[in-house]
Amino acid sequence: MMRLSFFALLFAFAPACPLFGQAAPALPGLEDLPEPTRYLAGYVSAAGGWSVPAGGHWGDSGSGFKPSRIFSLAASKRVDELLGYGLESSYSLRHDNRELKDLRLKIFSLSPFVKVSFPEGNTLYYGILGAGLYQWSQPAFTAEGTRYGSDSGSSAGINLGAGVSYPFWFGTRIGLDLRWHHIFNMKGSNFDLASADNLNAQLVLHYGVWKDKAAP
Numbered sequence: 001m002m003r004l005s006f007f008a009l010l011f012a013f014a015p016a017c018p019l020f021g022q023a024a025p026a027l028p029g030l031e032d033l034p035e036p037t038r039y040l041a042g043y044v045s046a047a048g049g050w051s052v053p054a055g056g057h058w059g060d061s062g063s064g065f066k067p068s069r070i071f072s073l074a075a076s077k078r079v080d081e082l083l084g085y086g087l088e089s090s091y092s093l094r095h096d097n098r099e100l101k102d103l104r105l106k107i108f109s110l111s112p113f114v115k116v117s118f119p120e121g122n123t124l125y126y127g128i129l130g131a132g133l134y135q136w137s138q139p140a141f142t143a144e145g146t147r148y149g150s151d152s153g154s155s156a157g158i159n160l161g162a163g164v165s166y167p168f169w170f171g172t173r174i175g176l177d178l179r180w181h182h183i184f185n186m187k188g189s190n191f192d193l194a195s196a197d198n199l200n201a202q203l204v205l206h207y208g209v210w211k212d213k214a215a216p
Helices: 003-017
Strands: 038-054 068-078 084-095 106-119 123-138 141-144 146-148 153-168 173-182 196-212
Touching: 038 173, 068 106, 068 196, 084 153, 084 173, 084 196, 153 196
Parallel strands: none
Antiparallel strands: 038 068, 038 196, 068 084, 084 106, 106 123, 123 153, 141 146, 153 173, 173 196
16 A cells, blocks of 8 residues: 555655656767867878799799798878878798799889779778889809809889778778789899799788868
8 A cells, every 4th residue: 555655655745856757868860969179180101911823934843933921011101091092112022933042033113103092981992003123133043054143123013903901900901901912024134934924822911090170
C-alpha cells in the first residue's frame, strides 16, 4: 500500500517538475559543426623491398641480373581527396650478374609522379604513374681474363603501379606498393642491355603532413 502511494505521489507532482517529460536535447547536425582548422596537405613516404629484373637479357634467368634490395623516398601533395602529385627517388643497391661475379649494377632514379587515390573507410587504395631519369653505375670487373673499367650512364624511364595503405601508428599509414619500372636504354661502353624492366615490391610507411587553414 505504501509503495502504491509513493508512485501515486510521484505522478501527481511530475507535471510540476521542469525536467519531467522533456525530450533529450537535439544533437547538432553536420552543418552546425565548426569548420576544421587544419587539412591534410600531403604525405612523406619511406619504403624498402626488392627490385626484380624481368624480361630480355637484363632479366634472363641464366645470364641476366639478380634481384636487388631497393629503398625509396617520396613526397606528395594532395590536390583533393582523389588526386595528388609528387617526387620520388629510389636506389637499387646491387644487381649482381648471374654469370660474371664481378659485374654488378646500381640504379638510382628520380621520378615525378601523379597519384589517384580511392579511399574506402580506413583503407586507401591508389594508382600511380611516374616518368623520370634512371642513373646506373657499374664498377670495374673482369671477364674471360679481360679487365673492364667502371662505367655509368643514364636513361629516361617510366613507372606504373598501385598500392594500398592502412592506419598504423601516431598518424602514419603502412602499406604495400607494387610497381613496374621500364628503363628505355641501358647501354654503356662495356655492355648493351637495351631496355630493362624491373618489378618492385615494397613495404611503405606514409607520414601525413597537416597544415593550418589560412584565416579568411
